[in-house]
Amino acid sequence: MLDPVVLQVGGELFPNGISRYALGGLFVGLGVAVIYLGTAIPPGASTFLESTLSYFSGQSRFQKYVPSRDWRLVFTFGIVLGAASYALIYQGGAWTTAVHPWRLLVGGVFVGVGTRVGKGCTSGHGVCGVGSASKTSITGVITFLLVAIVTAQVVASLGVTP
Amino acid sequence: MSDRHPLFMPLILIGGILFGFGLAYSQMARPEVVLDFLQFEDFGLLFVMFGAAVVSGLAFFLVPRLRDTAPLTGDRYERRLKPFDRNVLIGGSIFGVGWGLSGICPGAAYASFGIGNVTILWSIAGMFIGAYAQGYWRSRVTEDAPSPTSAD
Numbered sequence: 001m002l003d004p005v006v007l008q009v010g011g012e013l014f015p016n017g018i019s020r021y022a023l024g025g026l027f028v029g030l031g032v033a034v035i036y037l038g039t040a041i042p043p044g045a046s047t048f049l050e051s052t053l054s055y056f057s058g059q060s061r062f063q064k065y066v067p068s069r070d071w072r073l074v075f076t077f078g079i080v081l082g083a084a085s086y087a088l089i090y091q092g093g094a095w096t097t098a099v100h101p102w103r104l105l106v107g108g109v110f111v112g113v114g115t116r117v118g119k120g121c122t123s124g125h126g127v128c129g130v131g132s133a134s135k136t137s138i139t140g141v142i143t144f145l146l147v148a149i150v151t152a153q154v155v156a157s158l159g160v161t162p
Numbered sequence: 163m164s165d166r167h168p169l170f171m172p173l174i175l176i177g178g179i180l181f182g183f184g185l186a187y188s189q190m191a192r193p194e195v196v197l198d199f200l201q202f203e204d205f206g207l208l209f210v211m212f213g214a215a216v217v218s219g220l221a222f223f224l225v226p227r228l229r230d231t232a233p234l235t236g237d238r239y240e241r242r243l244k245p246f247d248r249n250v251l252i253g254g255s256i257f258g259v260g261w262g263l264s265g266i267c268p269g270a271a272y273a274s275f276g277i278g279n280v281t282i283l284w285s286i287a288g289m290f291i292g293a294y295a296q297g298y299w300r301s302r303v304t305e306d307a308p309s310p311t312s313a314d
Contacts, residue, residue, distance in 0.1 A: 013204075013205045014204065014205060014206050015203070015204055016189075016204055016206055017206070018206050018209050020187060020188060020189060020206070021188050021189070021206035021207060021208075021209035021210050021213070022209040022210075022213045023184075023187060023188070023213075024184045024185065024186070024187035024188020024189070024190065024210055024213075025184065025188055025209055025210040025211065025212065025213025025214040025217075026184065026213045026214070026217055027180050027181070027183050027184025027187060027188075028180075028181050028184035028185060028188070028210065028213070028214035028217075029184075029213060029214035029215065029216065029217025029218045029221075030180050030184070030217055031177045031178065031179070031180035031181030031182075031183075031184060032177070032181065032214070032217070032218040032221070033217055033218055033220070033221035034173065034176060034177040034180060035173060035174060035177035036218070036221050036222065036225065036232075036239075037221060037225055037232070038169070038170075038173040038177075038232060038233060038234045038235075039170065039173065039174070039232050039234050039235045039237065040231070040232035040235055040237040040238060040239045040240065041232075041235070041237075042218070042222070042242040043174075043177065043181075044269075045181075045267075045268040045269030045272065046267075046268040046269075046289075046293075048268065048272075049268065049289055049290055049292075049293035050293055050297055052290075053290065053293060053294055053297060057294065057297070057298075059297050059298055059301040060301045061296075061297035061298070061300045061301040062297050062301075070171075071170070071171065071174045074171050074174045074175050074178065075174050075175075075177065075178040075181075076178065076272050077175070077178065078174065078175045078176070078177065078178015078179045078181065078182060079178045079179075079181050079182030079185070079269060079272040079273050079276065080182060080272050080273070080275055080276040081175075081178070081179050081182060081276065082178060082179035082180060082181060082182025082183035082184070082185075082186065082273070082276065083182040083183065083185060083186035083191055083272070083273035083274070083275070083276025083277050084182075084276040084277065084278075085179070085183060086182075086183050086186035086187055086276075086277065087186065087276065087277040087278055090187070091186075091277060091278075093278065094277065094278020094279070094280075095192070095277050095278055095279055096278065096279050096280065096281050097192065097193050097194065097274070097279050097281050097282065098194065099193045099194065099197070099264065099265060099281075101281060101284045103263055103264050103265075104193070104264050104266065104281065104282065104284040104285040104288065105284040105285065105287065105288040106260075106263060106264070106288065107259075107260040107261070107262075107263035107264020107265070107266060107285060107288065108260065108264060108266065108271070108284065108285035108286065108287065108288020108289045108291070108292065109260065109288040109289070109291050109292040109295075110256055110257065110259045110260025110261075110263065110264075110288075110292065111257055111260035111261060111264070111266070111267060111268065111285075111288070111289050111292060112260075112288060112289035112290060112291060112292020112293040112294075112295075112296065113253075113256050113260075113292040113293070113295060113296045114253045114254065114255070114256030114257025114258070114259070114260055114292075115253065115257050115267075115268060115289075115293070116253065116292070116293050116296040116297065116300075117249050117252055117253030117256060117296060118249060118250050118251075118252065118253020118254040118255075118256070118257055119244050119249065119250060119253065120244065121257065121267050121268045121269065122211065122261075122267040122268075122269065122270070123181075123267075123268070123269045124242075125254075126211050126214075126215065127211065127214045127215050127218050128218060128222075128242045129242055129244070130211070130215040130219070131214075131215045131216075131217075131218035131219035131220075131221075131222050131242075132219070132222050132241045132242040132243065133219070133241075134241070134242060134243050134244065135246065136243065136244045136245065136246040136250055137242075137244065139246065139250055139251070139254075140250045140251075140253075140254045141211075141254075143250070143251050143254030143255055143258065144254040144255070144257045144258035144261060145258070146258065147254070147255045147257075147258025147259060147261075147262065148200050148257075148258040148259075148261040148262035149200050149202075149262065150258075150262065151200075151258060151259050151261075151262025151263055152197055152200035152201050152262040152263075152265075153200070153201060155262065155263060156197075156201050162194060162197070
């Protein structure tokens with residue numbers, strides 16, 4: 001059954017194997033499941049941006065997130081802490097990206113606008129929404145996945161590395 | 163907020179830790195890995211979103227059949243359903259440009275900071291600027307405030 005050609009194709013598609021991805025994904029899903037089980041909240045990561053802005057801005061758009069802003073801070077702090085514990089256990093110290101700051105900044109602005117206009121991000125739509133079999137979220141995920149692929153390919157073909 | 167269950171915040175913290183650990187373990191907290199995926203050099207990332215959605219989907223499916231309300235909030239278990247309109251396509255496209263350019267999305271950005279990637283603060287700053295600009299504009303255009311949703 002496991003013909004060498006199949007294994008080779010698998011190796012090309014998954015040069016780093018799949019276990020780290022699958023296991024990491026299970027932990028992400030577990031985090032969502034634990035919070036949902038206890039609180040009935042399907043948590044996403046991007047509303048933290050608006051809810052935290054409500055501490056600094058009186059804009060009506062942000063004020064509606066005042067009731068949830070404290071737990072969103074705790075959730076985000078938990079994400080940082082969980083990732084830091086990974087770094088301590090497996091990574092053996094800090095890791096820094098080589099992707100240029102301008103790409104990170106400009107990309108971040110687009111992500112910030114897009115996630116708010118589009119009502120969700122990779123966790124809100126991608127994990128919670130897809131997990132709920134929400135047609136809106138599935139459409140959102142397909143949209144941003146396709147556009148991201150095209151964008152990354154265009155940027156790479158223009159010779160921008162990394 | 164004082165009427166919250168004493169275990170509410172600890173549970174949110176534990177959930178966040180699991181979530182962040184998973185993002186770091188899956189390497190999604192590294193923009194390079196996301197960019198490799200988007201350039202079809204490593205399809206492993208599909209398993210992150212898929213694996214996570216399967217686990218959360220199982221919880222969303224099973225938990226409401228076992229209980230009516232959540233122990234720590236008393237809220238009813240409901241599906242996360244957001245209304246579809248063209249903003250989902252417009253916002254998703256803008257998000258896609260940003261994700262494809264930087265290799266980073268909100269949750270992964272916070273996790274990236276956790277693995278010691280201080281350079282990612284550029285992205286996090288950018289996200290706040292973008293969210294503020296969008297919120298500022300929305301506050302001007304419409305003053306209608308639909309009830310807050312718990313997701314995203």
